[in-house]
Amino acid sequence: MRLLRSAPSSRLFSILALATALASASAQAQPAATPLEDNRRITLGYIELAYEVGAVLDPTLQPGGASAVRPNWFTFAPHASQTGGEGMLGTAIARRVIAAARGQPSLSVLHALQRVGLDAQLRVAPEQLGLELVLRGLPIDVAASLASLITSLNSAALLDVRTLTATAARFAALYWSAPGFWPLDKAESIVVTLERTLHEGNLAIFNDIGGSGQLYMDWRAGAGAVTPERVLAEFTLVDAVPAQASQAYAYALAHANDVPRPYLFDQVFPGMHYKSLLVAAFALYEKARVAPTAAARDALVAMGNNYIAWREQHDMAQPVFSPSVQQPDEVSRVALLQILTPLLRTEFGTVVWNYADYAYSQPDRDGNPLTSPPTEYNWALFPDRWNGILYAFDQAYLQPTGLWVMPTPIEDPTALSGGS
Incomplete structure (x- = not known):
């Protein structure tokens, strides 16, 4: 079994270095886990589960190793969690911009970004x-703080001037x-909204699906011969x-080889409690383990992945991304996620997924050449998110070993400086 070590890209290396650099600026103790501390714990938990569940499908898989068997949902999860952590680090940078501005306004956007440690x-x-954003009337430090939220995202999407224009206008x-009267307070409400959205989604998904995965592996360990x-x-x-x-x-057994693979489960299973899909997925992974051919195994794994992802996105993520009640100190989460959608990216190990690539691969929704396709989607809307995720799955299935290059979980800068 070939061992793969985590090899973050130069972009991620810069982000991790920045997290360390920010530590000296945040020395206050934290009485409870911060969002980034929770994210680190969750990412590490997912990595452990990825190898445990992966070994069900490929008994030769060892921790730190790689497998050519089709990745299971838990192999994707550490990378998705890491992406959320990078977004939370972006909010930490934005907070630093705002805090510095409360002491002394910046002379320029470049000055605001430089003094919080962003490298070139x-x-x-x-x-x-x-x-x-400054050209649209926003104060310099407000513009810098909001712009710093995209630090870890797919900045190449802004090379399409239509995307840049729409993103700036929406921001x-x-x-x-x-909410708020003073400019920095208004900017902070946007930053707080994004941080809470990412944190709540991270926790909700891990507690439900990560917890279910751990319960399954615990049950399996004492069950003897599992079928x-x-x-x-x-x-x-x-x-x-x-x-x-x-x-x-x-x-799933009857339709695993359908093209396209079944994915509209609200139509297939009306009235079902989607927690039931998790049990079905674990049974499918066990069936895949003893499948007669690699093709049959991969089809069953993909069905199990779709079942878990449906529960994840439909029941866990959707209420967080589009809550029924907006908090008084927040902006619209739906509107904020729409702004960021064209820039979304996840590094699934060596497999890089950009939402913009998915959007450009689809028919133009409005037929208007003045709008870029990625700006016509919204991650907060379930169909837009769900189809983008299925696109990511199909990309990753072509390079299964790449997903086993696991991320290096992000350290919270405040924790590095001696906090909790």
């Missing part, structure tokens, strides 16, 4: 966006609608309905 590589896109509109039938009959999760799990499992 990381500040190119934020400076470009910040200047656009400006969100700023003017933000799909035993999983369906004996393994239970709170809110999962055994009859529904069996129904989903049978459907």
Whole structure:
């Protein structure tokens, strides 16, 4: 088994270096876990689960190693969590810009970004966006703080001037609608909204699906000879309905080779509690383990992945991204995520997924050459997010070993300086 070491890109190396550099600026102790501390714990937990579940499908897989077997949902999870952590680090940078401005206003967008430690590589896109925001009437430090939110995102998307223009216009509109009277307070409400959104989503998904995965592996360790039938009959999760799990499992066996692979599960399973899909997915992984061919195995793994991802996105992420009630100190999460959608990216190990690539691969929604396709989507809307994720799955399935280059979880700058 070939061992792969985590090899972060130069972009990620700069982000991790920045996290360390920011430590000297944040010396106050934290009484409870910060969002970045939670993210680090979650990413590490997912890495452990990725290898445990991966070894079910490929018994030769060892911690730190790689497998050519189709990746399971838990192999994707550490990378997705890391992306959330990078976004939270972006909010930490934005907070530093705001805090510095409360002491002394910056002379320019470049000055605002330089004095919080952004190196030349990381500040190119934020400076470009910040200047656009200044042209739209936003104060320099406000523009710099909002622009710094894109530090870890796909800045190449802004090379399309239509995307840059739409992003700046939407950020400006969100700023003017933000709660607060003073400019820096309005900017901070946007930063707080993004940090909470990423943190709450990270926690909700890990507690539900990560927790279910750990419960399954604990059950499996003491179950003896495990078969799909035993999983369906004996393994239970709170809110999962055994009859529904069996129904989903049978459907997957019958349709695993359909093209396209089934994915509209609200139509396939009306009235189902989607926690049942998790039990069905674990049974599918067990069935895949003993499949007669690699093609049959991969088809079953993909169905299991779709089941878990549906529960993840439909039940866990959607209420966070589009809450029924907006907090009084927040801006619209839906509007904020729409701004960031064209810039979204995740490094699944060596496999890089950009939302813009997905958007450009689809038919132009509005047929208007003056708008870029990525700006016509919104990550907060379930169909836009769901189809983009399925696109990412299909990309990653072509390079299965690449996903086993696991991320280096981000340290919270405040924790590095001696906090909790």
